[in-house]
Amino acid sequence: MKLPIYMDNHATTPVDPRVFEAMRPYLTNIFGNSASRNHSFGWEAEEATEKARKQVASLIGATSKEIVFTSGATESNNLALKGVAEMYAEKGNHIITAATEHKAILDTCKRLEKHGTRVTYLPVQQNGLVDLDQLRMAITDKTVLISIMHANNEIGVLQPIREIGKIAKERGVLLHTDGTQAAGKIPVSVLDDNIDLMSISAHKMYGPKGVGALYVRRRNPRVQLTAQMDGGGHERGMRSGTLNVPGIVGLGEACALAQAEMPAESKRLAFLRDKLKERLMNSLDEVYINGTLEHRLPNNLNISFAYVEGESLLMGINEIAVSSGSACTSATLEPSYVLKALGAGDDLAHSSIRFGLGRFNTEAEVDYVAGKVIEVVKKLRELSPLYEMFKEGIDLTKVQWTAH
Numbered sequence: 001m002k003l004p005i006y007m008d009n010h011a012t013t014p015v016d017p018r019v020f021e022a023m024r025p026y027l028t029n030i031f032g033n034s035a036s037r038n039h040s041f042g043w044e045a046e047e048a049t050e051k052a053r054k055q056v057a058s059l060i061g062a063t064s065k066e067i068v069f070t071s072g073a074t075e076s077n078n079l080a081l082k083g084v085a086e087m088y089a090e091k092g093n094h095i096i097t098a099a100t101e102h103k104a105i106l107d108t109c110k111r112l113e114k115h116g117t118r119v120t121y122l123p124v125q126q127n128g129l130v131d132l133d134q135l136r137m138a139i140t141d142k143t144v145l146i147s148i149m150h151a152n153n154e155i156g157v158l159q160p161i162r163e164i165g166k167i168a169k170e171r172g173v174l175l176h177t178d179g180t181q182a183a184g185k186i187p188v189s190v191l192d193d194n195i196d197l198m199s200i201s202a203h204k205m206y207g208p209k210g211v212g213a214l215y216v217r218r219r220n221p222r223v224q225l226t227a228q229m230d231g232g233g234h235e236r237g238m239r240s241g242t243l244n245v246p247g248i249v250g251l252g253e254a255c256a257l258a259q260a261e262m263p264a265e266s267k268r269l270a271f272l273r274d275k276l277k278e279r280l281m282n283s284l285d286e287v288y289i290n291g292t293l294e295h296r297l298p299n300n301l302n303i304s305f306a307y308v309e310g311e312s313l314l315m316g317i318n319e320i321a322v323s324s325g326s327a328c329t330s331a332t333l334e335p336s337y338v339l340k341a342l343g344a345g346d347d348l349a350h351s352s353i354r355f356g357l358g359r360f361n362t363e364a365e366v367d368y369v370a371g372k373v374i375e376v377v378k379k380l381r382e383l384s385p386l387y388e389m390f391k392e393g394i395d396l397t398k399v400q401w402t403a404h
């Protein structure tokens with residue numbers, strides 16, 4: 001086993017060597033522009049991007065004409081939200097999303113609000129899921145789009161997308177889902193789930209960075225978008241710009257591998273994740289899992305270790321790459337807005353760690369990580385006066401603190 005250990009696969013994933021091999025010719029001798037219609041260099045490139053388009057479509061049960069290639073999920077989310085808001089402005093100006101969405105959704109909504117769009121940010125329940133009755137109540141005759149992510153990037157919880165799709169369909173509202181963490185990890189069917197738009201990204205599924213796709217439904221209903229990038233009219237006018245041929249080939253191969261290997265891979269990752277969880281919970285008290293375990297990605301574990309600072313824990317396990325629930329913004333440590341939306345107090349949010357298992361993690365690594373985390377949490381708690389008071393049975397909520 002080699003150190004450091006990478007267990008932060010929600011942030012990004014390494015490129016699968018098979019994906020790299022598929023890309024290699026398109027980074028060297030097959031260099032044509034897929035929009036060049038007059039010679040074999042262009043045809044070869046086009047053939048490669050069309051194969052990838054089929055591979056992406058197949059993973060989510062779409063048809064290849066419904067796939068628009070982009071630079072990643074951030075761009076796909078921007079294109080979906082801004083493109084719909086602009087195209088359907090006459091129909092209405094209201095969008096519904098959730099408080100726990102990725103910043104690429106929330107910040108896009110903030111921008112749209114400056115231009116007159118009204119946005120409802122649904123709260124989530126303590127388990128991390130949106131309340132379907134609240135969703136139903138939020139829909140008005142001005143609602144043009146619901147954007148709810150499929151799988152959350154911090155806590156891995158899976159929103160009830162099929163039920164949300166049913167509600168959207170009944171009410172004649174389009175449904176976009178940020179599927180970045182779900183695609184390639186769990187089965188997704190845009191038809192069964194009534195998804196109209198879906199964002200995906202290659203680098204979250206063992207493909208290269210800087211390439212992704214937006215699924216745009218063509219039938220029942222046919223979704224239209226106002227392009228956000230003007231130029232040569234590529235991607236059926238929805239996204240201009242010369243196609244990133246090697247990146248797209250990599251995305252396609254990553255989708256094909258994920259589709260073929262998903263049943264075995266998700267079983268293996270769920271086994272490893274559960275092993276990690278069991279070991280931590282059996283050896284440590286006062287640990288809390290953030291978000292429902294029942295509806296969750298197989299590779300995610302987000303745990304708070306009470307009486308321990310996440311940042312100190314990260315430093316103690318510095319040969320293990322994971323994320324903490326505190327986002328370092330400028331000089332201050334902000335607790336994660338996702339954990340706060342679940343109702344976690346600041347201290348529990350600050351003491352949380354996100355483990356994101358991936359294709360290349362081994363059982364030996366999981367054993368090592370479990371042992372190391374247990375050791376460091378115990379050590380840190382030995383230094384914690386609060387933990388000592390807790391062990392002595394003092395009710396910390398009733399302690400009168402003196403101010404300094």
Ligand SMILES: *Cc1c(COP(=O)(O)O)cnc(C)c1O
Binds near residue numbers: 074075149180212
């Ligand atoms: C990573 C991520 C994004 C951003 O994707 P990029 O391809 O890096 O732009 C958006 N949404 C979710 C849920 C993500 O995990």
